Amino acid sequence: MTKKTKGLIHIYTGNGKGKTTSSVGLLIRATAYKLKCCYISFYKNPYKYGCGEIKILKKLKIKTFNFIKGCPYFDKKIQLGKLNKEIENAIIFIKTNIFKKSYDLVVLDEILVCIREKILNINKLIDLIKSKPEKLELILTGQSNKEIVKKLEKYVDYITFMKNLKHPYDSGIKSRKGIEY
Secondary structure: OOOOOOOOEEEEEOOOOOHHHHHHHHHHHHHHOOOOEEEEEEOOOHHHHOOHHHHHHHHOOOEEEEEOOOOOOOOOOOOHHHHHHHHHHHHHHHHHOHHHOOOOEEEEEOHHHHHHOOOOOHHHHHHHHHHOOOOOEEEEEOOOOHHHHHHHHHHOOEEEEOOOOOOHHHHOOOOOOOOOO
16 A cells, blocks of 8 residues: 655646636646545536536546536626635535545646636635645646746745737637637
8 A cells, every 4th residue: 555645735826818727627637546535615506608628527436516506707697795705615515525525636627717716815826825735746736927937936835827829819719618618
């Protein structure tokens, strides 16, 4: 039996495409090696928009959870106070449920957007990072900014910045099912 090593912390951020795709790829790789994985998304509504990544993860029997099922930037009906309560409940759920279930790898997809949009205080994310089980590999994704990354830098092991050099959206091509979502 091999000794389990310390789990590391990854950040996938930037304005380029590929943050969620990279984290899902890592989940698939880890699952292929029989690691116990979990995917938690924020700001996505799989019931309204589909979210292909959630469909495949469920087929692979990877546990999935979803919090904050919409973004106030796109949906003006969403109340910020409600989102603040939901993110608080999500953090409690992660600490008291997910962190206690012996997962090898957990993705918190778009959690950095929660900080950028001031729905989650960065100190609460730092506290969450500090409370993760030692052997858990933790992936944090989402478009953030340099200040957020700088504040998190000393708590993480990987920082990958996806940079947008050219994107079809800039020339009026809308998001395509199966490619961008």
